Amino acid sequence: xxxxxxxxxxxxxxxxxxxxMNCSYKTSINNLQWYRQNSGRGLVHLILIRSNEREKxxxxxxxxxxxxxxxxxxxxxxxxxxxxxxxxCAVTSGTYKYIFGTGTRLKVLA
Amino acid sequence: xxxxxxSPRYKIIEKRxxxxxxxxxxxxxxxxxxxxxxxxxxxxLLIQFQNNGVVDDSQLPKDRFSAERLKGVDSTLKIQPAxxxxxxxxxxxxxxxxxxxxxxxxxxxxxxxx
Numbered sequence: 552x553x554x555x556x557x558x559x560x561x562x563x564x565x566x567x568x569x570x571x572m573n574c575s576y577k578t579s580i581n582n583l584q585w586y587r588q589n590s591g592r593g594l595v596h597l598i599l600i601r602s603n604e605r606e607k608x609x610x611x612x613x614x615x616x617x618x619x620x621x622x623x624x625x626x627x628x629x630x631x632x633x634x635x636x637x638x639x640c641a642v643t644s645g646t647y648k649y650i651f652g653t654g655t656r657l658k659v660l661a
Numbered sequence: 662x663x664x665x666x667x668s669p670r671y672k673i674i675e676k677r678x679x680x681x682x683x684x685x686x687x688x689x690x691x692x693x694x695x696x697x698x699x700x701x702x703x704x705x706l707l708i709q710f711q712n713n714g715v716v717d718d719s720q721l722p723k724d725r726f727s728a729e730r731l732k733g734v735d736s737t738l739k740i741q742p743a744x745x746x747x748x749x750x751x752x753x754x755x756x757x758x759x760x761x762x763x764x765x766x767x768x769x770x771x772x773x774x775x
Binding site: 582584592593594595596599639641643648649650651652653654 | 665694696701702703704705706709717752754762763764765766767768769
């Protein structure tokens with residue numbers, strides 16, 4: 552079963568606005584990652600946050616992790632039309648087991 | 662550097678037929694993964710190789726799916742016989758090693774079983 556569950560399932564915003572998506576998981580993790588998938592393409596790694604970290608930044612991306620609530624959020628600031636994609640969280644637990652969530656479909660309107 | 666290569670990109674077969682997918686990971690990447698992504702869902706790990714050994718195949722339907730990574734480089738995933746529910750995108754990914762958690766994904770093979 553999939554452990555990561557993203558929320559919302561779909562999000563539509565105007566260019567320049569911020570986009571926030573959340574991920575919840577069920578068990579203890581080693582780390583949590585966010586990936587982007589453009590339509591019909593493979594996944595691209597965005598950012599990794601380890602279980603002992605609370606916040607991480609990369610360019611316009613900000614990721615937070617709350618292990619007590621078993622949740623993470625991905626914030627994309629000043630969104631662009633090119634950010635239109637599906638975003639997945641993936642958790643690793645045990646011995647390098649990767650479990651992906653169901654994804655958030657983001658649409659950025661120009 | 663060259664990315665993860667997969668072929669074919671698209672395949673249409675009838676149920677009960679067999680099909681094979683090929684993946685060539687990034688040079689030097691010891692770890693190789695096969696995922697199944699059904700439309701509207703996230704990728705599901707089918708099998709993970711470390712060099713030419715299997716690390717995890719707990720979600721691989723072994724009665725019909727098989728995979729190998731001879732010589733620890735490229736890999737093939739086979740389905741025999743295919744079922745309608747096998748229609749999905751099959752993604753291959755690689756990473757330097759299991760502790761290097763960033764995975765690099767190929768473009769995928771879209772399989773349609775009719």
